[in-house]
Amino acid sequence: MIKSETIEMAANEIMARAAIDIPEDYKSGIKGMIDMEKGDLSAFVLEAMLENWEVATEDRRPMCGDTGVPRYYIKTGNEAQIEGGFIELEHRLRRATAQATHDIPLRPNRVHPLTRQDNNNNVGMNAPEIEYSFEPDTDWIDITTVHKGGLFGTDYRMLFPGDGIDGIKRFFLDVLLAFGKRGLACQPAIVGIGLGGSKDTCMMLGKQAACLRTVGSRHPQAEVAKLEDELKELGNTTGLGAMGFNGNSTVVGCNIEVGYTHTGGMPMSVHCFCLSSRRATARLYSDGSVDYRTDPEWFTPYMRRNTVGWDGNAALAGAAE
Amino acid sequence: MGERASKLKTVRLKTPISDEDLKSLEIGSVAFLDGMLYTAREGVYEKILNKGETPDVDFTRLTNVNFHCAPAASQNDDGSYNIGAVTATASFRFAKYLDRWFSETGTKVIIGKGGMSQAHYNELYVPHGAVYLTTVGYGTGALLGRGIVDVEAVNWLDELGIAQAMWILKLENFGPLLVESDIHGNSLFERNNKEVNERVEGLYEGLKPPALARYGETRNKTDELI
Numbered sequence: 001m002i003k004s005e006t007i008e009m010a011a012n013e014i015m016a017r018a019a020i021d022i023p024e025d026y027k028s029g030i031k032g033m034i035d036m037e038k039g040d041l042s043a044f045v046l047e048a049m050l051e052n053w054e055v056a057t058e059d060r061r062p063m064c065g066d067t068g069v070p071r072y073y074i075k076t077g078n079e080a081q082i083e084g085g086f087i088e089l090e091h092r093l094r095r096a097t098a099q100a101t102h103d104i105p106l107r108p109n110r111v112h113p114l115t116r117q118d119n120n121n122n123v124g125m126n127a128p129e130i131e132y133s134f135e136p137d138t139d140w141i142d143i144t145t146v147h148k149g150g151l152f153g154t155d156y157r158m159l160f161p162g163d164g165i166d167g168i169k170r171f172f173l174d175v176l177l178a179f180g181k182r183g184l185a186c187q188p189a190i191v192g193i194g195l196g197g198s199k200d201t202c203m204m205l206g207k208q209a210a211c212l213r214t215v216g217s218r219h220p221q222a223e224v225a226k227l228e229d230e231l232k233e234l235g236n237t238t239g240l241g242a243m244g245f246n247g248n249s250t251v252v253g254c255n256i257e258v259g260y261t262h263t264g265g266m267p268m269s270v271h272c273f274c275l276s277s278r279r280a281t282a283r284l285y286s287d288g289s290v291d292y293r294t295d296p297e298w299f300t301p302y303m304r305r306n307t308v309g310w311d312g313n314a315a316l317a318g319a320a321e
Numbered sequence: 322m323g324e325r326a327s328k329l330k331t332v333r334l335k336t337p338i339s340d341e342d343l344k345s346l347e348i349g350s351v352a353f354l355d356g357m358l359y360t361a362r363e364g365v366y367e368k369i370l371n372k373g374e375t376p377d378v379d380f381t382r383l384t385n386v387n388f389h390c391a392p393a394a395s396q397n398d399d400g401s402y403n404i405g406a407v408t409a410t411a412s413f414r415f416a417k418y419l420d421r422w423f424s425e426t427g428t429k430v431i432i433g434k435g436g437m438s439q440a441h442y443n444e445l446y447v448p449h450g451a452v453y454l455t456t457v458g459y460g461t462g463a464l465l466g467r468g469i470v471d472v473e474a475v476n477w478l479d480e481l482g483i484a485q486a487m488w489i490l491k492l493e494n495f496g497p498l499l500v501e502s503d504i505h506g507n508s509l510f511e512r513n514n515k516e517v518n519e520r521v522e523g524l525y526e527g528l529k530p531p532a533l534a535r536y537g538e539t540r541n542k543t544d545e546l547i
């Protein structure tokens with residue numbers, strides 16, 4: 001049984017870790033980019049970011065003043081038992097959100113879209129979002145929080161099969177140029193791309209690809225992984241560096257997730273996870289212990305299964321055929 | 322600061338920023354500030370310019386630096402404040418308030434994110450002798466947070482909330498910032514955009530346009546969204 005108190009404690013902890021400590025995979029990605037960066041202004045910005053992350057961790061203060069819109073991703077083992085059930089789980093996550101907003105502090109970013117009313121705690125109608133996925137044959141739950149900022153850097157477009165890779169590349173460039181100028185997207189970004197699905201699935205997959213996969217991760221399907229590499233390279237030839245200054249640091253990683261889609265279409269979404277690529281995960285075991293990490297490990301073989309049934313890792317092989 | 326930073330010129334400025342200092346600022350220099358600044362977003366401009374309200378604390382006597390920002394802050398039980406991190410918000414959307422704002426408050430320096438368009442510099446900044454300093458990253462919230470040593474006052478905290486209230490903040494070595502525009506309206510972003518735009522055609526070369534267009538879409542990739 002996973003206790004509700006443990007859930008709230010772990011949620012508070014990952015809220016602070018996400019807001020304050022930059023994930024190692026992103027930081028080393030940026031360090032690698034500084035050495036390659038040709039533009040002095042762009043390199044200066046990246047150096048300042050490294051210093052900023054050190055200060056954040058040292059002072060235990062948020063790395064960015066815009067602390068984004070905190071949300072949660074729950075992966076629950078098929079055998080997991082949660083004290084009080086999912087209603088209690090959601091209650092504890094909302095409590096932790098309000099508490100962490102005051103204690104860290106986070107900026108109370110969440111307001112009613114029309115009245116602009118602010119509860120001053122990042123909680124409200126449909127906020128924080130809580131998304132679910134499942135994992136077979138286990139009894140732990142993973143709680144991941146993502147604090148994605150940025151009003152800029154996301155777009156969706158319905159492309160068609162005939163548009164092909166050209167269409168994908170064009171739209172990818174469109175988004176990077178539109179939001180990369182002046183650094184509105186706070187690049188270098190982890191660019192997540194959703195390909196396929198319905199419009200909502202397409203947006204969801206792209207966002208999850210940006211926020212729940214690490215820099216350096218690769219899609220298991222060879223064609224998709226190849227496109228990830230190509231787009232990353234293309235994205236770094238736009239001439240835009242950090243803040244839109246001349247340079248070659250726009251994309252620190254490109255992650256693509258696919259969903260089977262309407263035979264007539266090829267919807268695509270692009271999402272930029274910024275210089276504050278904030279995520280943290282806790283795994284809660286049935287014996288009460290908790291492990292923390294920065295890789296959400298969200299896209300498991302089970303998530304990407306391509307078969308009717310589930311027969312372990314064999315299902316992945318099916319995806320590649 | 323790092324190795325590449327040493328290639329850039331660095332200046333330290335005291336607020337209120339003097340005309341002499343304003344004149345000497347060169348685009349692309351790194352700047353640090355000591356003294357005070359105030360924050361202002363939509364809520365504040367609406368109150369002062371459109372509703373004619375007067376703030377409890379007269380910020381114009383304290384500083385001529387306006388920061389487009391909302392801090393990650395909270396109020397302690399004893400009434401004091403806990404300022405965590407501060408980061409600028411995109412400035413272009415405040416352009417419509419600026420002309421009157423410069424005239425009525427004597428503000429000379431805007432600190433923000435993304436700068437403004439060349440037209441805004443020519444029409445709004447140059448006539449008022451104002452300049453724009455951009456924050457860096459833009460995610461340097463922790464560094465900037467360290468540069469804020471105290472809260473001098475907060476106007477309209479209850480009415481506008483933490484994010485929209487006017488914060489008057491005391492600074493020490495607040496930065497790094499980059500000089501984005503000078504008093505002649507030269508702009509670092511505009512200069513960089515020009516260089517990027519020269520290559521844009523080549524990027525798209527050989528990629529056929531999609532079958533279905535979109536309303537209002539520009540095919541000219543040198544256009545800007547702001």
Ligand code: SF4
Binds near residue numbers: 274
């Ligand atoms: S986009 Fe990211 S780094 Fe930039 S201001 Fe927003 S949260 Fe901060």
